[in-house]
Amino acid sequence: MKKFEQLPEIAKLGHVALVSKDLDKSLVFFKEVIGLEETEVVDGVHYLRAWGDFEHHTLSIAAGEESRIDHIAWRTKREEDVESFAVLLEDAGVEVTRVAAGEEAGQGEAIRFQLPSGHPFEIYYKIEKPLAGEKRRAKLKNQVYKSWAKGVSPRRIDHVNIGTNGDPSAIINFLAEKLGFKIREYIKAPDDAVVAAWMSVTPLVHDIAVMGDPTLASTQELHHLAYWSDNAQDILRAADILCEVDIKFVGPGKHGISQALYLYVIDPGSGVRVELFSNSYLIFDPDWEPVEWTMDEMDFAFTYWGDQANRPNSDQSTMFAGPLEDLVVKEPN
Amino acid sequence: MKKFEQLPEIAKLGHVALVSKDLDKSLVFFKEVIGLEETEVVDGVHYLRAWGDFEHHTLSIAAGEESRIDHIAWRTKREEDVESFAVLLEDAGVEVTRVAAGEEAGQGEAIRFQLPSGHPFEIYYKIEKPLAGEKRRAKLKNQVYKSWAKGVSPRRIDHVNIGTNGDPSAIINFLAEKLGFKIREYIKAPDDAVVAAWMSVTPLVHDIAVMGDPTLASTQELHHLAYWSDNAQDILRAADILCEVDIKFVGPGKHGISQALYLYVIDPGSGVRVELFSNSYLIFDPDWEPVEWTMDEMDFAFTYWGDQANRPNSDQSTMFAGPLEDLVVKEPN
Amino acid sequence: MKKFEQLPEIAKLGHVALVSKDLDKSLVFFKEVIGLEETEVVDGVHYLRAWGDFEHHTLSIAAGEESRIDHIAWRTKREEDVESFAVLLEDAGVEVTRVAAGEEAGQGEAIRFQLPSGHPFEIYYKIEKPLAGEKRRAKLKNQVYKSWAKGVSPRRIDHVNIGTNGDPSAIINFLAEKLGFKIREYIKAPDDAVVAAWMSVTPLVHDIAVMGDPTLASTQELHHLAYWSDNAQDILRAADILCEVDIKFVGPGKHGISQALYLYVIDPGSGVRVELFSNSYLIFDPDWEPVEWTMDEMDFAFTYWGDQANRPNSDQSTMFAGPLEDLVVKEPN
Amino acid sequence: MKKFEQLPEIAKLGHVALVSKDLDKSLVFFKEVIGLEETEVVDGVHYLRAWGDFEHHTLSIAAGEESRIDHIAWRTKREEDVESFAVLLEDAGVEVTRVAAGEEAGQGEAIRFQLPSGHPFEIYYKIEKPLAGEKRRAKLKNQVYKSWAKGVSPRRIDHVNIGTNGDPSAIINFLAEKLGFKIREYIKAPDDAVVAAWMSVTPLVHDIAVMGDPTLASTQELHHLAYWSDNAQDILRAADILCEVDIKFVGPGKHGISQALYLYVIDPGSGVRVELFSNSYLIFDPDWEPVEWTMDEMDFAFTYWGDQANRPNSDQSTMFAGPLEDLVVKEPN
Incomplete structure (x- = not known):
């Protein structure tokens, strides 16, 4: 080598x-x-x-x-x-x-x-960082666009969450060994297998999460991509905005894992799920001990509080409550 | 007379x-x-x-x-x-x-x-308005106590919500005709009967709400009493506080009716339900036309968004999804 | 009569x-x-x-x-x-x-x-209450337009605040005796004269405030009209929005009087000042004792906390710190 | 070597x-x-x-x-x-x-x-990470204590801000060359000297800020240490709490540099200044170009909006408006 x-x-x-x-x-x-x-x-x-x-x-x-x-x-x-x-x-x-x-x-x-x-x-590695056009450019020199122009208006991309009907350990190990991601929190099955992991190379709790679920449609699902908002209330405002344009969603709620304030909404065009996300916490410690959650802690771990279930005006499944085939990647390349 | x-x-x-x-x-x-x-x-x-x-x-x-x-x-x-x-x-x-x-x-x-x-x-009519003790007295001359001393720390009482397994119209008419409450919003059954009403003598959407539900244990139930907080985020903070003392609740969510941001929690001592409540709107118009909701709008009317259902770590019934006998526990086990 | x-x-x-x-x-x-x-x-x-x-x-x-x-x-x-x-x-x-x-x-x-x-x-008395156009109409039946379409997006008008270089008592007495406004809070000069009053016919602390200030340009000034937002954070969001379009303002801050979370901004077209306003409190008591503030409590009464002074990038005078001639009604009809 | x-x-x-x-x-x-x-x-x-x-x-x-x-x-x-x-x-x-x-x-x-x-x-490097005592321990496995027990209740330490009446470049260069801190934002004097820098080893905009000010009392001042809260509204809540215990402060406001929502308060025991801090942004880019601010942008850079000045009920100097000798009181009167 x-x-x-x-x-x-x-x-x-x-x-x-x-x-x-x-x-x-x-x-x-x-x-x-x-x-x-x-x-x-x-x-x-x-x-x-x-x-x-x-x-x-x-x-x-x-x-x-x-x-x-x-x-x-x-x-x-x-x-x-x-x-x-x-x-x-x-x-x-x-x-x-x-x-x-x-x-x-x-x-x-x-x-x-x-x-x-x-x-x-x-x-x-190489990527352009273009300024915003003059009209939309922020006066703040450390911000690209003026905020709050339209819709939910999150600040930045945050993470992705991928799923598999295969062995999640194969993905988790690959991410850890080949790409350097560290496990921050994980779920352990009764047989000690790691069935889900929240992993990052940054102080974010997760840049990527990996979930195993035998009911998924394929080995290579995307559960969601997430955009970050600065304040919890921005997520409540997002809920109002989505309701008013008749787009269903799950949330708001707070995960135990990652302490994330969340709202899940599906793009009606592609079917991809987007998490609108705030709060959570940062890990600066170099010797972070991954937080272990067991299967009998799942209710608490997934939904510390808030909306998790199928609401009557929602067409989304509860996370991990059923097949995710409405997500993306029905027939991957 | x-x-x-x-x-x-x-x-x-x-x-x-x-x-x-x-x-x-x-x-x-x-x-x-x-x-x-x-x-x-x-x-x-x-x-x-x-x-x-x-x-x-x-x-x-x-x-x-x-x-x-x-x-x-x-x-x-x-x-x-x-x-x-x-x-x-x-x-x-x-x-x-x-x-x-x-x-x-x-x-x-x-x-x-x-x-x-x-x-x-x-x-x-006559009621004392005692100052707070010196240590807890607010410096603000228009406020009784310093806020944020302990727990959720809501500002003030807001409303009550009562239920009956009898005819809600009898209650609603009594409140309107004998006591002067105005109907602000209401739910109409297919037979045109009013099955629930939000009523007030103040600009609040409701000082009292009245709900009919044949599955209730008696003609004289209290669904909840409500305390008001100034900001939506205070309700999210309340959710954290309740989770950490292991008290289950329903919410947060937003009702269509009254536009209330809500969280419902049961006093483990008495079984009485308390709504922690913010936002909503005020009615100043003397000629307010009561807002009518039909039974097929109920999902939207009750839960504009958020948690309404039995969460695994909740022992509360969904509002109107089942018997409310756990509310004011008449005959506890 | x-x-x-x-x-x-x-x-x-x-x-x-x-x-x-x-x-x-x-x-x-x-x-x-x-x-x-x-x-x-x-x-x-x-x-x-x-x-x-x-x-x-x-x-x-x-x-x-x-x-x-x-x-x-x-x-x-x-x-x-x-x-x-x-x-x-x-x-x-x-x-x-x-x-x-x-x-x-x-x-x-x-x-x-x-x-x-x-x-x-x-x-x-008579006023139309038109629905919003179909595209902007709220799904919520108790709300006119979808919220959060553009800019600060407050919920509703709240109050006006008027000033005079004459005798404020003449105004205050007129409002009380002829129009039925009740004094909720007021400022008393050392000679016991009422120099400012917050008055309402509703449970709002003020539908109108009246301020006397000999340095004002006329007897009939408008200090501001106010629009209400549901949450304190909406006012912080407003501050971001205003900064980014280069419109100066005073605030955010919190008044002791009325407990209002405020931000004052001047319409560059007319010069009229607008208060963006949240929180505050409601008065339901029929026997409310007006809250009295003395001149030596003014710092606290006007600015419980936050921005009150001329900021370098503000062209507004502090409230009552100087002439208000930049306001409206230079030459009233 | x-x-x-x-x-x-x-x-x-x-x-x-x-x-x-x-x-x-x-x-x-x-x-x-x-x-x-x-x-x-x-x-x-x-x-x-x-x-x-x-x-x-x-x-x-x-x-x-x-x-x-x-x-x-x-x-x-x-x-x-x-x-x-x-x-x-x-x-x-x-x-x-x-x-x-x-x-x-x-x-x-x-x-x-x-x-x-x-x-x-x-x-x-070595440091214990003790659990909280049982009564105060968080149910969340990724959080040490239950939050919101007393007072402002911030989440975690965030950064320090140090000042000098000597040459700030000596400090900035030492931090960069000996300790590996990267400059994220900085202020440039007309003579091209760097008079202040916000530096970090993490994605935070600053783990440490360095300020030069000839009016300071010594070469080795601490402007403040900062604790982080998750939401902007927590800082407004902190303002209420501080007012009610009669502790003066500067803020709330938002810095242009770092986009920090801030409130500065001095420990009445030691004289040390604490920043209560939220929002801001994260830098994940390995090739971050330090954001340069010039002296004529200072008003905007320091106070994007909000309270910066000596409020009548504040005993704090404006940041950089005067001597900081009240910070860590070397020889109090």
């Missing part, structure tokens, strides 16, 4: 590349209801971000016959880490595809590969 | 007099968890109020063999209104009992009577 | 009729920044209201050579009260002008007159 | 060790008003932390003749980093003192040294 000066490292979640079978509806949802800003549209792909996202995009949406997640992208700490990851992954027998600079708008060279479950990942 | 200079009028909800089969537990709940202040204890009766309540008490708790509501008390606009109501009610065939000044601590002469359903009401 | 069945009564603040010397700028401010909805435009007059206002308008704006308040309008409790007030006022030597139905869009017959200070008042 | 496997790294701010000339008053302030929990008292030193702090303490208070900061402590990423830092610092000519394990309760071996300005720093 090749020697590196330094092992490559993931710095942060970058973006989710979404394909929607109803692009127009998805754009209304993400731009008008959630209130994301559109950086630009290139070759029919809409590049979106929240008002506090610095990178070119944290969500891209392209039209497609079937809705699916094209990839989940992660930024490295150093430019050379992209190639280092490629070498490490190929050494480990993972098939790696190179993506040329510019193939994805605003982005430099990248690599793509699949988790053992088939979840499509991308790793990149 | 005797002539009056002016018809007597109710000014406001005064207090709820509660009898608890487990006084100690009720006191821990109301004083430590909800965070009410204790004005004084007289003859074993604990007189409580919130930090922003001006009157001597808005809740009294006495020990008893069975938990029950002794009475729901209303303050009149003028001193002479108490006797005028007595005359009017007796003229209408209602049995009226006189309560001597001082029989209830801090309170002047009062009358008691029952609604057609048997719900026990009290009407009074 | 003519006998009445019942003395006429004011039910609520109706609207403020504003004339702006820069109508376009005022419309951008009130519609885009504050986020009021436009009911209709009739004869060049723009009729605006907040998403939770039920009446046809709570603010009207017409173009004029000089900015001024045309009138402050109050709704009566009964239709006949309008004429009763006319008779009572004329009996008291007040000049009363009749306004024909429809002269002001959506409004029935009204009367206009001046306070002893010259402040122009209107009294009406 | 000795070779390291890996350069040592700071992981996070650990604690501030405070000496108070009025210990009793400081304990009332930090335990009752701010609401910190007391882990234990050892040899007269009180070890405190917030309900969400995991380490043994984030503030220690000992009695002393004069109030002063004994040290500001930082935790390393690895155990061996403590000794590596010692070697690196000594190689650079910095005097390093060894602190034996247990000399500070709950803490392992540590080193102490001074910044070029004289600010006393400590570096450690």
Whole structure:
């Protein structure tokens, strides 16, 4: 195996590349209801971000016959880490595809590969950080857009949550060993198997969560991508906004795990689920002991308080209460 | 019938007099968890109020063999209104009992009577408005106690919600015709019967709500008494506080009717349900057209969003989803 | 003097009729920044209201050579009260002008007159309560428009605050004796004169406040009109919104008097000051003892906490720290 | 110079060790008003932390003749980093003192040294993370204490802000070159000198800020230590709590730099200033371009909105408006 000066490292979640079978509806949802800003549209792909996202995009949406997640992208700490990851992954027998600079708008060279479950990942370093257009540009020099222009108006992308009907340990181990994610909290089955894990490379409790559920439709599901709002009340305001445009959701509630204030809403265009998210906590300790939850603590762990169940005017399943086939990635690439 | 200079009028909800089969537990709940202040204890009766309540008490708790509501008390606009109501009610065939000044601590002469359903009401005018003790007294001259001393710490009493397995119209008509309450919102059954009404003498959407439900245990149930907090986030903070002392609740959520942000929690001592409540709206219009809701709008009307259902760690029934006999536990196990 | 069945009564603040010397700028401010909805435009007059206002308008704006308040309008409790007030006022030597139905869009017959200070008042009863257009109409049946469409997005009009360089007692007495306003809180000068009063006919601490200040430009100033938001955090959100469109303001802060969470911002078109306002408290007691504040309590009474002073990036005077000539009504009619 | 496997790294701010000339008053302030929990008292030193702090303490208070900061402590990423830092610092000519394990309760071996300005720093790795006592222990497995027990009740320590009347660049360069802090935002003087910098090793905008001000009393001042609350409204609640116990403060307001919602309050026992802090933003980008602010942007940079000035009922200087000698009162009158 090749020697590196330094092992490559993931710095942060970058973006989710979404394909929607109803692009127009998805754009209304993400731009008008959630209130994301559109950086630009290139070759029919809409590049979106929240008002506090610095990178070119944290969500891209392209039209497609079937809705699916094209990839989940992660930024490295150093430019050379992209190639280092490629070498490490190929050494480990993972098939790696190179993506040329510019193939994805605003982005430099990248690599793509699949988790053992088939979840499509991308790793990149170079990314443009365009200013907002003059009219929408924030007066605050440390903020990209003026906030509160439209809809829910979250600050930034936060994390992704992926599911599998296969063995979640294979994903968790891959994330830990190949990509350096640390387990922050996890759920242990009676047979000591880890059935879910909240993992991060940052002080966030999770940049990614992994859930195993045999009832899922495939090995490579996305439970949700999450956008962050600064205050709990912003999530209540989001609930009002969603009700008034007749979009159903689950929440608000607070998870025990991660202490997240949450609201789950499904994009009516693509079927992808979005978590609107606030509060939670940060982990700065280098020797963090992962918090273990057992199956008999699940009610408390998942719903510390609030709405979890099928409400009469909701079409969402409770998390893990049933099949997630309404999510994305029915027929992944 | 005797002539009056002016018809007597109710000014406001005064207090709820509660009898608890487990006084100690009720006191821990109301004083430590909800965070009410204790004005004084007289003859074993604990007189409580919130930090922003001006009157001597808005809740009294006495020990008893069975938990029950002794009475729901209303303050009149003028001193002479108490006797005028007595005359009017007796003229209408209602049995009226006189309560001597001082029989209830801090309170002047009062009358008691029952609604057609048997719900026990009290009407009074004279009431002491004691200052808080020096240590707990607010620096703000328009506020009684310093806020945020303990627990949830709501500002003031807000309303009561009563139920019956009999005819709610009899109650609603009595409240409207004899006591001057106006209907602000109501639910109409397919046969045009009014099955629930939100009524007030103040600009609050409801000082009292009346619900008919054939599955209730009696004609004279209390669904809840409500305390008001200034901000929606205070209700989320209340949820954290309740979870941490292992008291189950329903909510948070937002009702369509009244636009109330709510959380329902049961006093483990008496079984009485308390609503922690914020937001909602005010009605200043003298010609308010009562808002009509039909049975097929109920999901939306009751739960605009949020938690309504039996959560696994809740022992409360959904509102109107089942028997309310756990409310004021008539015959506890 | 003519006998009445019942003395006429004011039910609520109706609207403020504003004339702006820069109508376009005022419309951008009130519609885009504050986020009021436009009911209709009739004869060049723009009729605006907040998403939770039920009446046809709570603010009207017409173009004029000089900015001024045309009138402050109050709704009566009964239709006949309008004429009763006319008779009572004329009996008291007040000049009363009749306004024909429809002269002001959506409004029935009204009367206009001046306070002893010259402040122009209107009294009406009949007013249309139009639904919102279909696209902006709330799903909630007790709310007019969907909330959170644009800008600050307050719920409803709350109160007005008027000033005079003359004798405030003349105004306060007029409001109390002729119009039935009750004093809720007041400031007493060392010579026992009442120099300011917060007065209401509703349970709000003030539907109107009256301030005496010899440095004011005239006897008939408007310090501000206020719009209400449901939550304290909405005021912080408003501060962000205003900063980002480069409009200066004073606040946020909390008054001791009225316990109001406030932010004061001046319409760049007309110069009229708007208070964005939340929290405060309600007075339901019929025997409310007005809260007295003395001059040496002023710091605490005006600014319980928060921003009161001229901030470097504010062009507003501290309340009562200097001339208010930047307000409205330089040259009243 | 000795070779390291890996350069040592700071992981996070650990604690501030405070000496108070009025210990009793400081304990009332930090335990009752701010609401910190007391882990234990050892040899007269009180070890405190917030309900969400995991380490043994984030503030220690000992009695002393004069109030002063004994040290500001930082935790390393690895155990061996403590000794590596010692070697690196000594190689650079910095005097390093060894602190034996247990000399500070709950803490392992540590080193102490001074910044070029004289600010006393400590570096450690080993630290106990005691559970809360059973009664105060959180039911949430990822949280130490139940929240909201007393006073302001912030979640965790956040950062320190130090000042100097000497050359801030010497401090900033030391922090960057010797300790690995990255500049996130900074203020540039007309002569291009950096007069203030916000620096971090975590995604927080600042774990430490450094301010130069020739009017300060010494080269080694502490402007404040900061505790974090989850929501903006918690800071408004803190303002109410502080007003009611008659402790003056500056704020609430929002800084442009760091986007922090702030409130500054001085411990009446020691004179140390505490920032109660929420919102702000996180920096995950490895190639963050420090945000530059110029002197003519200061009003905006320091006070995006809110209270910055001497309020009549405040005894605090505006930040940078005057001498900070009241901060850690070296020689109180």
